[in-house]
Amino acid sequence: MSVLIDNTDLTLRLAGHFREAEALLASGSPELMNLPRKKAFQDFIAQGIPTRKSENYKYTNLQPAFAREYHFLHQRPKIDFKPGEIFRCDVPQLDTHLVILLNGWYYEENSPLAGLPDGVFLGSLEEAARKYPELVAQHYGSLAETVADPLVALNTALARDGYFLYVPKNVRIDKPIQVINLLLADSDAYVTQRNLVVAEPGAEVKLILCDHTLNLNNYLNNSVTEILIDENASVDYYTIQNQHNQSASVNSVYIRQMENSHVTTNTISLHGGLIRNNLKVIIDGENSEANVYGMTFLDRKQHVDNFTQIVHAKPHCQSNQLYKNVLDEESSGAFTGQIYVMRDAQKINAYQRNNNLLLTDKALMQTKPQLIIEADDVKCSHGATIGQIDEEALFYLRARGIEEKQARLMLMNAFAYEVIRQVKVEPLRDRINELIEKRLRGEISRCHECAYHCNC
């Protein structure tokens, strides 16, 4: 028997939980993370769990995910195994500085600092907030506004840990940094993760984020990442989402970039029950460039919603957005892409494209470009297509002896190619191609060596 719980009840349930957990949250956390909790929670209560009536969450229903009973993981998990032993990332040629986060907590036995250039910090946010309170306080919560999004508010209210990356002035980290987010709990779990990346002037870094679930429990993961990119700095931020169909995940990434800086994000969603990716880039310095890409593969009843906002606050900048979705079976997808060009942000080039391939009659895609342009000397464009496999191309391949199934795979790979080729770390690109190939063949595309061969 199912019980309908309305939005207010769910919000109140969380309110009750927050009151109970408040002392626990506060007792172990550094001051700068405790300070905003109360207000953040009020902001959450004021907004409530978004419903489809909320303009920004129109296409994604978070109610069922919030209606489940979860165990909240407010304390560092006590684990009697080494995540590195049960989980090894199967990207052999990918030489990275690798760290693991377990249920949103930075894993204590990570030891990546050895190979990193002097002055770089990569570690637990909680630890960093104690060791470098001024540095963290300066940026913590500076981009992720609790009044603008209830999930950000809830994250800020409950945040305990996550990763913190600090790259000092003019330091270039050649080897990519890889962060593996593992979800592994004994029961259904609500996970909060809070991350912060600070790239000082002239810094260069590539980040690879891999999201995985390691067992079949229901997870609701709410993560917030703030990325500050100072002048002449460059950040590449790749996300690979590979979670099972009982998981729900809201990932909010906020980026602010200054003069002559570059940022590239590429979000590749291979598996997941419900995924909502919020991405906001504020281009706050001249001659800067933001490239924002996304590729999603969906089947069964999966749902992926990419919600992007590019804010052009300064003149002479460029932004490109390209998101593609392949939707099979009864899956659904959404893309909302906002370009906001502020009044004085002249001489802007801002492009946006969203292409979607529907493989069945039951798949659903909703796409919504939003352009708000207050300057008068700008070039902005947007385009969205929803279509099927090109029958002419399919026949051409079959007429050369290629099996229909294989020909379809080739065409889907080709569709994704435009996004995947933007991945500049070659072994990662090869690996992603391989994962996509397996994903499209219906083989399990999670890392082989994972001990949990969950069929999900």
Place this chain on the structure above:
Amino acid sequence: MLSIKNLCVSIEGKEILNGINLEINPGEVHAIMGPNGSGKSTLANVLAGKEEYEITDGEIYYLGENLLELSPEDRARKGIFLSFQYPVEIPGVPMINFLKTAVNEHRKFKGEKPLTAGEFLKLMREKKQLVEMDTELTNRSVNEGFSGGEKKKNEIFQMALLQPRLAILDETDSGLDIDALKTVAHGVNALRSPENSTIVVTHYQRLLDYIVPDHVHVLYKGRIVKSAGKELAFELEEKGYDWIKKENED
């Protein structure tokens, strides 16, 4: 090799082919000519297995097998090759992957081992020379950014790689300048053998100067209205199609 009996084909309820009869023996070259809209390309596409056509009557046997029961890929593996009139561009599918997959699917079908990357590149180099195919083109996506002539050369290049028993050249001459035409014809002729047959679908006699047919058929309003030797092509070139049309009024 190929036997077509009373083939009737329609698309979206409109009848295009209206009782085609054609016998092709091993080693023969048949030219199918005719004015625009007579059904030439439809015939070529039906033979290759394009699915949007409805076969309302008749039968096609190829090497003793009912062709109409075979998928396009099975037809290809059994040796039917269509050189497309308008080869489609497929951005994102690299030429090399496409060609290697096609060649190895053919080999698998014949029970042969797939070619290694090295063996395949060697084969490709050899066949490229035949049609003077630019190496740069095989580094692109399938037909992407190819000129009209390059697309047609690419078709013959694929034909050379796949070694078909029955090649169907659909307006392979259209859009070709005289040098490209010679190159393409040279490629086709080099692949001829006593076991292989060719159907040349064309509007003009020009190509037939280079690929000399044994039989010429004129298609008009979905029927073969005239069949003769290669001299028929010259007659058509000289007189145009009007006299055919006149003969077939009512």
